[in-house]
Amino acid sequence: MNVDEELEDLQERIEDEIPGGIAISDVEYEGPELVIYTSDPKKFADDGDLVRDLARKLRKRITVRPDPGVLTDPEPAKDEIDGIVPDDAGITDYDFKPDVGEVVIKAEKPGLVIGKHGSTLREITKATGWTPDVVRTPPIESSTVDNIRRYLTQESDERKEFLRQTGRRIHREETSDDEWVRVTTLGCGREVGRAAFLLSTPETRILIDCGDKPGTDETPYLQAPEANPLQSIDAVVLTHAHLDHSALVPLLYKYGYDGPIYTTPPTRDLMSLLTVDYLDVAAKQGRTPPYDSEMVREAIKHTITLDYGEVTDIAPDIKLTFHNAGHILGSAVVHFHIGDGLYNVGFSGDIHYDETRLFNGAVNDFPRLETLFLESTYGGRNDQAPSQEEAEEKLIKLIRKTHDDGGKVLIPAFAVGRSQEMMIVLEEAMRKGRIPEMPVYLDGMIWEATAIHTAHPEYLNDDLRDRIFHEDENPFLADCFQQVDEGTEQRQEIRDGEPAIILATNGMMAGGPVMEHLEMLAPDPENSLAFVGYQAEGTTGARIESGRDEVRVPSSDGRSETVKIKMNVYSVDGFSGHGDRDELISFVDEMNPRPEKIFTVHGDEGKTKALASALYQNFNMRTISPMNLETHRFI
Template sequence: MVSAILEEIKKTIVHGLPPRVQVAKVEFEGPEVVIYTKNPEIITENGDLIRDLAKDIRKRIIIRSDRSVLSEPEKAIAKIHEIVPEEAKITNISFDEVTCEVIIEARKPGLVIGKYGSTSREIVKKIGWAPKILRTPPISSEIIQRIRRTLRHNSKERKKILQELGNRIHQGIKYENDWTRLTSMGGFREVGRSCLFLQTPNSRVLLDCGVNVAGGDEKSSYPFLNVPEFVLDDLDAVIISHAHLDHSGFLPYLYHYGYEGPVYCTTPTRDLMTLLQLDHIDIAHREDEPLPFNVKHVKKSVKHTITLDYGEVTDIAPDIRLTLHNSGHILGSAMSHMHIGDGQHNMVYTGDFKYERSRLLETAVTKFPRIETLVMESTYGGHEDVQPSRNTAEKELMKTIYHTLRRGGKILIPVFAVGRAQELMIVLEEYMRNGLIEDVPIYIDGMIWEANAIHTARPEYLSKDLRDQIFHMGRNPFISEVFHKVNGLDERKSIVEGEPSIILSTSGMLTGGNSVEYFKWLCGDERNSLVFVGYQAEGSLGRRIQKGWKEIPLKEEGKTKVFHVNMGIKTIEGFSGHSDRRQLMDYVRRLSPKPEKILICHGDNYKTLDLASSLYRSYKIETKTPMNLETVRIQ
């Protein structure tokens, strides 16, 4: 069946190309059709030709050179340096002989691409190798280097993975698409361990696979992967909406237990979730609570990950097309639009989203081709969950910092390494640069620095204002001199014993990491302040402190010690990467087209019910609030 489909596609391609184009072979690689040719420059010089072909065959197309026309690597490197202007600041050139690509890493990748792709086309013309152009981060990123190294060293294995996947995706539809079902396997009527199982007569897809980091045991921490309808060998794909552990933290477990299929997400999500998963493993080992997977399973998931840009339509199963759209939550976070069958059903899974522009990101997308079913989060879905404006939140933070510094104290802000930390850094840098808060050291601890590096490597995912600030004004807040990276225990102790300062440290809920250590050191001094700027899950240390606990039992050198909380405790709403109640309601109001059915997830029990009833009353759209382990037929 697959060979017949491929042969038909090849005929269409050959017929659609100019006669002088020599097509060596056509292959499936995952969701893409790859054309190998002896004169790729003819095709690359005519972008409309490829776009028209892709429309005809309704597939994504990649052009690669046949091996016979590739230049020797040494000559190719010399020619690249001759073609690409020196201002591009190329930092590395390597070759992938499996895919016939030359990987060019540069500080200014736009100059390697050239106006309308002119420079990259010239590279193909002169050396044959197809350029894959990557940005060199302004801050060195160990994670990005590791991922690029893993993909480069496992290129042959990855090509085999993609070819097998291509055969599976393009095998054709066996059964009529007359039903679609969703099973809630985690993250319904709760926050944490998000996991949703989509089934059609032809396909099985998992949407997110997270952990509840505040869970007390395996039963409350991990998704319900033991439901009878979920069979790992039958799974066609996993889609990860964004990198936070409650959406991606259990993904390596699937590979530990034999999953060999693909993961779909944006490039920043791949990079950030790898960072967070590795840190999760590290913290678990340090606390002597090993996880049911290890580093090699994270590496395996990287090899199987297919990254997509926003708006890119991709086949992920015989009867499902996926398009990712910006959700405004964290860097690379995405809403998943699923086109099922030949248009029989269209579903959007929002993941976590923010329906408001922030300093860091653009607002969530509201326009889709079609939607019959919407699955949306409700973290702040209760009628009382109305947050102050971002401007009000910033002023409240500055006021807290001002009063704490005045009394000679230190400000500890536990933050999520991804999203909240970067948002706060932008705010603090601007206020300090303009002299609106005292010029004191701002210490950055935990994974935040590495997350910053990933943000600087992917500026195309940042807000327009921030991109303009970085590219046109030459001011990158993430590399400002006001920030100091913390290196090791000795430096932490000197910070705690030193002058007044601001400390941003992970984890954001005080569930582990260095923020807990800072809390132990600082909590007894009434001059200091602990400022919460993000959601504190039930069961977390952060939530207990918010509730007013003044005596906190924590482990210290293997023994349990009680810590007395004398420091000031402040919760500042308004910095959240989640939509508040008004924004959630407004999002559905502005959604185009309107869905026929809405399923509510990712919220405490009463918040999901409250939001669902309000949406029904306001918009007369059928709403459901499934419980975990419930299956709902949506078509």
């Protein structure tokens, strides 16, 4: 049965299941969803269980959309909604999307817009015809999130056609009777960075991640025969937004890929932020970026977002599920269910198994999992991190000492993840009097990344989610935080000013505003440099951490200058978004079920081998530390 015949059959089955009098004008696949178009959206809304029952019987993700002709005009629709929703909900904005019949309602208290068991949502649809999508008004507005929403609205016609084509490709008839599963490591084999894997079956090819390698120009092996032609790849699945996993995703569209990217909503937003900055940093350093901003927009237009726990068809023979990875906002452990119970493969991305100040710990409970690709950043024999309490105490002591000496503390930090954790730690330390009150300057994309965190509170741990929506308790709005937005002039004022703390990107000192602060502050022995995250081999951060007393930094004219390091240098372990060796072993030990095979990846060669050896010895399972370009067949 081809797709058109299948859709005709589905429409007949739907019409048999729904109450009489509800007209179905069309049924179409759009991405992984089955979309039902109707001229009677109000009647659909009368029965709150109707769509849920259809989805269960048809085993499809179903969305109901009204025909455009039955929608109330936006202005009268606003009045209707205002009359239905309690004033206490605090509606702050509406965004009407006629192409899909949705109205995005931004509110301070979204629960009051939703109502008990969605009752208020159904009232809105019955009154206006529009399908409401409720989002919380974030305490910090994000220009990235707003720009993405506007862009997707502008591109709605093209996006709808893309989703239609994707849906038909997902639900196409299988053409092969063969059964096999294999994975090719295209990057991050015995190295940190340029994460990329190709999952292949006789029917489907899926690319998992496509990142850069910090401190180098090395890219994943996209030229390998297994990855070509790029146009034949069915989907890209992105575990999280850090550049060593996402930087080169837009490059795929430059070379002909035109398919979907599956990821979580926060990862889509953060990928946009980080890849645009990636291009900006390259230009400032006099390097030719591998793609332009138009390719970033193409990537955003082709992104399909999924929440944790949603089981979704992404190919005729593959179902995808994201689970919390505990690493950064929206990071995911990726689970693939292949065939009709044939095989299950997981990719950890980067994980943190213990709960942090930002996130719940990584999920390791799956219905089935035969093979796992596991990150090994801290998989070495001596990679035991101190507790969070010990790490915070060390940081607080060095800040107090530097403050008493009249100096400044420079903390290189990734804009996403570590910066927000540092903000929470520093705000609490000042509030409780553990360090003196002083300015904390946020340089780079840190403030915008923080805004994106507040736009997706459901991805934070319970305590932080509650705090950020109480203005008096929101740690990100503390008076000590000051955004740096005037470039060199303001950085010079900070250098010449009173003791302060500076959080600046890039976390590995491979570029970004931290380099200008380093140039200004490094010659003064009263100042301190505190590393709170992993420093990959080949980066400026790694060279300083290893004891170099002078490094080359880029100058404003595109050349480089030598800077002598006379400031104090500290490494404060325990803040990394990666689990240490004990966490990685516990992640496997407590898995249910435990996989038959584990591939240790995304770690320096010695660490991947050491972790593979430990897992083999502890659990008597097959472990492999693959090299780049190795292909392994599982069935």
